[in-house]
Amino acid sequence: MNEKLYPVTVEVNGKPRSTQVPARLSLVDWLREELRLTGTHVGCEHGICGACSIMLDGEPVRSCLMFAVQADGHKITTVEGLGGTDGKLSVLQDSFCEAHGLQCGYCTPGMLIASQALLNTTPDPSEAQIRDAIGGNLCRCTGYRQIVDAVKLAATRLAAQKK
Template identity: 80%
Template sequence: MSETLHAVSVEVNGKPRSAQVPARLSLVDWLRDDLLLTGTHVGCEHGICGACSVMLDGEPVRACLMYAVQAHGHRVTTVEGLAKPDGSMSVLQDSFCEAHGLQCGYCTPGMLIAAQGLLNTNPDPTEAQIRDAIGGNLCRCTGYQQIVEAVQLAAERTAKEAK
């Protein structure tokens, strides 16, 4: 069966990427299977678990609830795009290691995107604001406490670095 292909041009992690995609290809499948950016995880594929969160034009969205064709002309940032230019981990990523904000790691890319989205607009969030920001991301290992602490640690570190 041949499906109509659509041209897409998307800025992914700062680089222009182009492809021909069938309309029903989800954004997360395009990122993982075609661009080999496998940091973004596929969980439930229907918008419940948050594992596939990416930033679209700087705002966290679920990549399983968008078709790749819809990203045409937009900017996408995946978890790979959070690292520093030299490839070393960002303050938030390092804080997740430090505070033990992960166990199996499956939810982690989504958690990082959600938390970075929060810190970008609110560098000094309250615990309640952190919990609200990651409310759409399911973690079955940590009980969330260390994830919240990791985000708090990242906020403190970023504030210190800025001084």
């Protein structure tokens, strides 16, 4: 229990968080176990399934393949940070509900992060672009169809909001 601890300061969902962590603590374990942000899920712990995806400075990354110390000085958004500060669902979250783009909910945080990252850079994605964006996230429930529908719906709604 005498592991050396390292100081880290990370902005998580808009709030600065400072702590001391052992070098080997993965980012996902820190988020889940210490910050109790349990919306981010652990599926494979080897970087394939994508359930642990978070945004690091706006880019989707696997929080199981990063150590907490590596996040020092960065900005993180988890699924808990996708909605509005008023507790309302984001357009994407609401579109997942409308299109039933999930079933058990386990891969969902990763799917939301991957598709939000897509929509941030590609407001009007094609089906192929959506599939490519979520291609690194495994889902066993949905067969992806209603996820693709949800992202398309979100893109349409976001475009309508801008008009």
